[in-house]
Amino acid sequence: MSYGQQMRPLLRAKLPTSSSMAAVLLGDLLVLFAFIATGQISHGYVFWEAPARTVLITMPAVVGWLVVAVPAGLFVPSTVRNLKRLVPTVLVVWTGAALIAGLIRSTSLVPGNAPLTFLLVNIVFGAVFITPWRVAAGWWLGR
Numbered sequence: 001m002s003y004g005q006q007m008r009p010l011l012r013a014k015l016p017t018s019s020s021m022a023a024v025l026l027g028d029l030l031v032l033f034a035f036i037a038t039g040q041i042s043h044g045y046v047f048w049e050a051p052a053r054t055v056l057i058t059m060p061a062v063v064g065w066l067v068v069a070v071p072a073g074l075f076v077p078s079t080v081r082n083l084k085r086l087v088p089t090v091l092v093v094w095t096g097a098a099l100i101a102g103l104i105r106s107t108s109l110v111p112g113n114a115p116l117t118f119l120l121v122n123i124v125f126g127a128v129f130i131t132p133w134r135v136a137a138g139w140w141l142g143r
Contacts, residue, residue: 016075024080024137028069028130032061035129053111060110061126064100068093074134081142083135090134091127098122 016025036058037047047054072093073079080086102114102122112118 014070014073014076018077020141021075021077021080024134024141025075027133027137028065029062031129031133032065033058035126036061038129039125056110057105057112060101060104061097063104064097065093065130067100068096077141080134080138083138083142086134086138087131090131094127094130095123098126
């Protein structure tokens with residue numbers, strides 16, 4: 001059995017399979033969109049005037065988030081409900097996700113670029129967006 005075949009069940013167990021975890025994923029996507037839209041507005045772009053651009057620059061953040069959040073277990077109910085472990089996990093996952101998004105944004109596939117200052121701002125302000133949402137979702141699901 002190959003390494004990939006061995007890892008599939010482990011990864012599958014971390015995917016959002018319940019309606020509550022699907023709702024958390026949907027919330028994550030909305031928060032990431034709000035984060036990107038806020039950044040666009042602060043740079044003079046209005047997301048509804050250029051929806052294709054908004055989708056294009058949102059995708060690296062979504063890809064980065066999913067690549068890191070799924071293996072980290074952020075769609076597993078026990079992880080989401082454990083508020084003591086949730087915040088540090090979200091912060092580490094978001095940092096990794098922002099770095100992956102920055103790598104993607106550094107390519108010619110996505111408008112803009114990702115200098116160090118951009119990455120640092122993304123890490124800090126992205127955490128400001130995603131962490132409160134995840135704490136609220138964890139609290140709600142754990143009550």
